Amino acid sequence: MDLKTLIKQRASFKAKLTQFEKYLETLNSCANLSSLQIGELNIRLSKFEEIYSEYDSLQTEIEQTSEIPNEQFQDREAFETKYFGAMALAREVLARNDCPARSGSGSGSRSGSCVHQVHLVMAKSRVAPIKPTTVPRLELSGSLLAARLVEKLKISQRVYFRTSKATEMEQRWRTPEIGRNGARKR
Template sequence: MDIKSLKKTSSSHKAKLTIFKTYIDSLLPSKRVNEVQAFELKARLDKILDLYNEFDSVQTDLESLVEISDDEHKEREIFENSYFGCVAFAQKMLSAASADQDAGSVTGSNINTGPSELQIRNKWRTNRGQPQPGEMVLIKDDRLPPNRWLLGRVTTVYPGADGVNRVADVKTTSGTLRRAWNRLCPLPVMFDQKDASAPRGPVC
């Protein structure tokens, strides 16, 4: 796509994030969500979790096409700050709703489903497979075959509100890139036989 088309697509992604942020802001005064709100928040969050990768792909193309990329880097920074802040707040509210539901079931409530089952994507709820500094990874690029993906080393990780690392800075020959963990493929490493059943990283 040309720069004009990329900017139009990028603006669409920003608009989706703005809508999600407006919804999050509407929940701020209560600091708690009821059962119906929890289901809606979970549904919205599931949709928005895919938005970062879509924005990242378009923004990367833009940054590679413009002569001076400072403005595009600033746009990325603004988007990421808003995105991760909203996602962290949504996860915190869902976690609180789940805790409230669990407490209700202990005291004899007959409601045993709903927010208590609102896990935020099982792949993020354990420490297995988190990126670690020093780890060698391939950076996924949907535009290229896997044998042409960039190779890099994780230098910094960014945990979410629950302490699980979801984003990492990767040092490559083209510079340091920030990517979501599901866009990275850890290279195979040797591990003890007792750990053979615990593969690391997302499936490429």
């Protein structure tokens, strides 16, 4: 194979390394990992270990084909530094969560997972009326729609709604019981 093709193949190994590093960054920021995350890390780690032998043979071929091998040696050094750093971090994350590397068995029931999953349960929308209306009225209509949706889903947890502060403040100034200066009328 020509050098250009080999370098393109090497780029895919570098991309895999970057993906693994990004994955590790998210896990490293978590205090505790769930058993699912630990299992996934173990699987990814075993797959990632296999990459090095393939990279090594490809890089050796590039170094032998290249007219300027010093540049290729530097590339190898940079890759290996990142690779072994990522491997060490992955093992450290597993050790921090009391998990033997590649065991497949988590440490039992871990809570406090840092990766949150969001699922769309139901969606509802409403188009603004043709007849001109005020922004506070539209927000009130949206809040009513959300409240009815929560009631329909029978959610037992607390639900918080957020509105625009500007509209809320504007509405405060216009209510009859509160004067322009914010003091209550008697």
